Amino acid sequence: MTIYNSIGKVYSNSRLPDLRIVNSLINLLNLPKKSIIADIGAGTGGYSRAIAQQGYSVYAVEPSSVMRSQSVEHARVKYFAGYAEDIPLANASVDGVICILAMHHFSDLSKAVREMHRISKKGALVFLTFDPRLCEKLWLVDYFPVYRDYDFRVFPPINDVVELIPNYTQRTVEIYILKLPHDLTDMFAASGWRRPEIYLNPEVRANISALALADADEVEKGVIRLQEDLETGKWNVKYGEIRNLSEIDVGYRFLCAKR
Structure with a gap:
């Protein structure tokens, strides 16, 4: 059982892969x-399918039955029920590995990294993760303080991850910044940095673990304040300058671990 069996029931509606x-x-x-x-x-398999559509074969590994039930079949995607710490694939059975905004949910990151290394041949392990320590406070925190509290609690510092991976895989890790465009189709936590209206949508909030797992009353207070500030123009006065940006760095990073 994973947390997404309870909070991931409509995940595929707003967490659409961004090309x-x-x-x-x-x-x-x-x-x-x-x-x-x-x-x-792999969650609902959105990125698995998107990569398969580019001509690759994908083994999508996901422990949550609720998430897997939302997956859409694709001829080059095969789904497996399994945890990152015990991947149900044979040694050197894949050419490369991806892990997208998932490592903060692993119960044992070192074991998960060893497992990814085990199943991969010579290809890279590519992670997309987030470190709130790498950015200035985003306006979202003023309405939902629980968002920042959650992020600092569950996301390990990038430097710690970069040190951990070579210790268990003898791989070299390179870091790449992901600047978030203003029109992301994958509505993860900070994706609405220029679209505050999306956080008024309960379905979007349900698919952001930091908000879905927080105290419902605290989140609702933030929603009410945000809606009022948007309706009165107060949000635009305080934060409107951010709408002049086309992309922003708020701490999302790709990690590429190569042999």
Whole structure:
């Protein structure tokens, strides 16, 4: 049982793969078409399908039955029930591995990293993760303080992860900044940095773990304040300058671990 069995019931409605992230993952993997890629913590399989559509085969590994039940079949995607710490794939059975905004949910990151290394041949392990310590406070925190509290509690510092991976895989890790565009289709936590209206949507909030797992009364207070500030123009006065930006760095990073 995972937390997404309770909070991931409509995950596929707002967590749609963003093609720019898909292309970044493929570029970092640097594998020929028809290679086999393992997607660990694949969720509903959105990114698995998007990568398969680019000509790759994908093994999508996800422990939550609720998440897997929302997956859409694709001829080049095979789904597996399993945890990152005990991946149900054979040694050296894939050419590369991706893990998208999932490592903070692993019970044992070191064991998960060892497992990803075990199943991969010579290809890279590519992670997309987040470190709130790498950015200035986003306006979202003024309405939902629980968001920042959650992030600092569950997301390990990037430097700690970068040190951990070589210790268990003898791989070299490179860090790449993901600047968030203003029109992301994957509505993860900070994706609405220029679209505050999306946080008024309960379905979007349900698919952001920091808000879905927080005290419902505290979240509702933030929603009411945000709605009032948007209606009165107060939000625009305080934060409107952010609408002049086309992209922003708020701490999302790709990690590419190579042999």
